[in-house]
Amino acid sequence: MIAFVLNGERREIDVPADKPLLWVLREDLAVLGPKFGCGVAACGACTVHVDGKPVRSCSFRAAAAAGKQVVTVEGLGEGRLHAVQRAWIEQQVPQCGYCQPGFIMAAAALLKDKPRPTDAEIDDALTNICRCGTYSAIRRAVHRAAAILGGAS
Numbered sequence: 256m257i258a259f260v261l262n263g264e265r266r267e268i269d270v271p272a273d274k275p276l277l278w279v280l281r282e283d284l285a286v287l288g289p290k291f292g293c294g295v296a297a298c299g300a301c302t303v304h305v306d307g308k309p310v311r312s313c314s315f316r317a318a319a320a321a322g323k324q325v326v327t328v329e330g331l332g333e334g335r336l337h338a339v340q341r342a343w344i345e346q347q348v349p350q351c352g353y354c355q356p357g358f359i360m361a362a363a364a365l366l367k368d369k370p371r372p373t374d375a376e377i378d379d380a381l382t383n384i385c386r387c388g389t390y391s392a393i394r395r396a397v398h399r400a401a402a403i404l405g406g407a408s
């Protein structure tokens with residue numbers, strides 16, 4: 256039995272300890288924001304936060320989440336839109352959208368560490384892959400989210 260807090264709610268689940276967290280979320284808990292892209296920690300589509308840090312959940316054993324806080328894109332705003340989600344909508348970032356939950360989670364984690372990141376810092380932190388090529392819109396949206404978090408309306 257593995258127990259953790261998912262998006263603010265305590266969950267207990269009986270799964271093999273080495274099952275990747277991504278599949279526990281998607282298959283066992285029906286949380287579909289985190290996406291499967293590569294399965295080898297390369298694309299970032301599966302990014303979630305564990306105790307506030309971004310992790311690639313396809314390559315993170317569910318057992319390692321025991322006793323921790325897991326947050327997916329569904330819980331990021333705690334019932335309202337997070338500044339990053341707001342900025343993403345304002346800047347019309349998504350194209351197909353498949354990679355976007357991972358980018359949003361990576362961006363939210365970056366802004367906690369670096370409230371005003373430069374383009375270079377965004378590129379260094381957001382190593383996720385977008386097949387649609389939304390990278391410049393993502394940079395724009397991260398700057399906008401930084402401004403919102405800094406008090407801009």
Ligand code: FES
Nearest residue numbers: 292293294299313
């Ligand atoms: S699916 Fe996890 S990094 Fe690509």
Ligand code: FES
Nearest residue numbers: 351352385386387
């Ligand atoms: S928006 Fe389509 S893969 Fe990124």
